[in-house]
Amino acid sequence: MSRPEHLAPPEIFYNDDEARKYTQNSRMINIQLEMAERCMELLMLPEDETCLLLDLGCGSGLSGSIAEDSGHIWFGMDISGSMLKVAKEREVEGDLLLADIGDGVPFQPGTFDGAYSVSTLQWLCNADKSSHKPAKRLYTLFSTLLACLNRNARAVFQFYPENVHQTDLVVSQARKAGFFGGLLVDFPDSSKAKKYFLVLMTGGAMPMPPALGTENSQINYTSKREKMTKGRASKLVKKSREWILEKKERRRRQGRTTREDTKYTGRSRSGRF
Amino acid sequence: MKLLTHNLLSSKSLKGVKVGYPLRIVAKDVKISECEFNKEFVKKIIPKLDWKVFVNAAVEIGQTSDLSDELIEDYEDDDDYLKKVHHLLMEVEIINGELICPETDRVFPISAGIPNLLLNENEVS
Ligand SMILES: C[S@@+](CC[C@H](N)C(=O)[O-])C[C@H]1O[C@@H](n2cnc3c(N)ncnc32)[C@H](O)[C@@H]1O
Numbered sequence: 001m002s003r004p005e006h007l008a009p010p011e012i013f014y015n016d017d018e019a020r021k022y023t024q025n026s027r028m029i030n031i032q033l034e035m036a037e038r039c040m041e042l043l044m045l046p047e048d049e050t051c052l053l054l055d056l057g058c059g060s061g062l063s064g065s066i067a068e069d070s071g072h073i074w075f076g077m078d079i080s081g082s083m084l085k086v087a088k089e090r091e092v093e094g095d096l097l098l099a100d101i102g103d104g105v106p107f108q109p110g111t112f113d114g115a116y117s118v119s120t121l122q123w124l125c126n127a128d129k130s131s132h133k134p135a136k137r138l139y140t141l142f143s144t145l146l147a148c149l150n151r152n153a154r155a156v157f158q159f160y161p162e163n164v165h166q167t168d169l170v171v172s173q174a175r176k177a178g179f180f181g182g183l184l185v186d187f188p189d190s191s192k193a194k195k196y197f198l199v200l201m202t203g204g205a206m207p208m209p210p211a212l213g214t215e216n217s218q219i220n221y222t223s224k225r226e227k228m229t230k231g232r233a234s235k236l237v238k239k240s241r242e243w244i245l246e247k248k249e250r251r252r253r254q255g256r257t258t259r260e261d262t263k264y265t266g267r268s269r270s271g272r273f
Numbered sequence: 274m275k276l277l278t279h280n281l282l283s284s285k286s287l288k289g290v291k292v293g294y295p296l297r298i299v300a301k302d303v304k305i306s307e308c309e310f311n312k313e314f315v316k317k318i319i320p321k322l323d324w325k326v327f328v329n330a331a332v333e334i335g336q337t338s339d340l341s342d343e344l345i346e347d348y349e350d351d352d353d354y355l356k357k358v359h360h361l362l363m364e365v366e367i368i369n370g371e372l373i374c375p376e377t378d379r380v381f382p383i384s385a386g387i388p389n390l391l392l393n394e395n396e397v398s
Contacts, residue, residue, distance in 0.1 A: 050314040073314060075278060084387055093308070095278045099390040103397050104286040106390070108294065110321065111281045131394050140398075144286070 009128035014080035023060045023086050032118055036063035039116040039156040040070055042199055042209055051113035056101050057120025059083040061092035068093050077101055102137035107148035114153050115145055121159035125166045135173055142177035149202055157198040170198055180205045187213035274388050276330050277362045280322050284374035288398040293374055295326040300334035302368040315355045319348060331361050
């Protein structure tokens with residue numbers, strides 16, 4: 001499989017065409033949403049509290065919709081105007097900024113309760129301009145990010161490292177910038193399900209969360225996900241008309257196929273069939 | 274762009290800029306998009322804001338409000354007050370305009386609600 005980051009710089013690769021394609025492929029959408037959910041879980045945010053989060057490389061706002069579902073407020077940064085345009089069309093709730101995260105994250109100290117990034121960090125491991133030095137750009141990202149996080153906040157990046165050299169580069173720059181933490185690999189033995197997460201912590205060395213699909217962690221991915229989904233939908237009575245409408249609205253925003261609302265939506269069936 | 278974002282954003286990614294805060298705003302189009310009043314969030318975010326910058330920004334973009342330069346003391350129990358803050362912070366959106374770096378006067382255009390913070394090669398620190 002060819003890597004998009006080898007083809008062109010991100011702001012060129014993610015043009016209008018690619019941005020539209022990206023947000024219409026339901027198989028891909030589901031993978032992005034699943035990874036965003038896992039990031040959200042790894043952030044270990046305080047329960048029942050609205051947090052302010054930063055989405056690094058937010059694209060068309062798929063990952064942001066997971067933050068919204070969990071009741072959080074988010075800002076998104078992305079280098080592609082086309083991706084952000086699609087995000088605006090999808091009426092995401094997050095405020096959007098057109099910016100290169102390799103130039104730094106320009107927020108005031110202590111702004112965010114957490115930061116996450118889905119499928120973006122590998123782009124920074126490439127030099128797209130002669131002036132680009134990946135190590136320096138990663139260091140700028142991590143050091144400015146650390147400065148605008150709250151105490152005890154975490155940052156979680158799902159990404160697609162090309163080789164060990166890249167994971168080493170990313171981890172070493174994050175540590176140099178002052179973060180604790182490291183790499184977490186879910187389903188390390190499955191070529192298909194294997195996923196890399198850079199889990200960064202502030203304010204002291206803490207144990208890494210367990211990876212999924214390994215022998216020493218017997219956590220089942222689907223059951224965990226079901227639990228999460230339950231948790232966040234519980235604000236409204238399950239199966240009520242309001243609950244269904246809210247859920248459908250969310251699915252629409254996420255670009256998933258959803259049936260039209262009618263006056264029958266949420267009514268109980270007569271039992272004849 | 275919401276005033277919440279403006280209150281937390283700087284231009285310190287620019288080479289040579291020390292603080293880069295607060296950014297000046299020129300608003301050409303402003304839109305109100307209603308969103309749910311989340312009282313707990315407003316209460317939680319107020320201490321993080323630079324209050325004077327917030328009140329000034331609202332005036333700068335032509336929003337009239339009776340919020341004074343000083344944050345009132347017992348805002349946590351004052352629903353009306355919190356709702357006013359929510360409105361200015363979360364519902365007023367700058368659609369077209371400019372953000373301007375206070376140290377270098379570099380202009381960052383805002384179009385379709387999105388500030389363009391992309392830097393030229395020679396502006397990166
Ligand atoms: C695979 S998409 C992921 C989008 C979104 N996080 C999701 O999960 O659907 C990668 C995104 O990273 C963005 N990106 C790549 N390099 C970037 C950089 N240096 N700064 C900001 N965004 C970047 C691209 O424009 C693209 O929108």
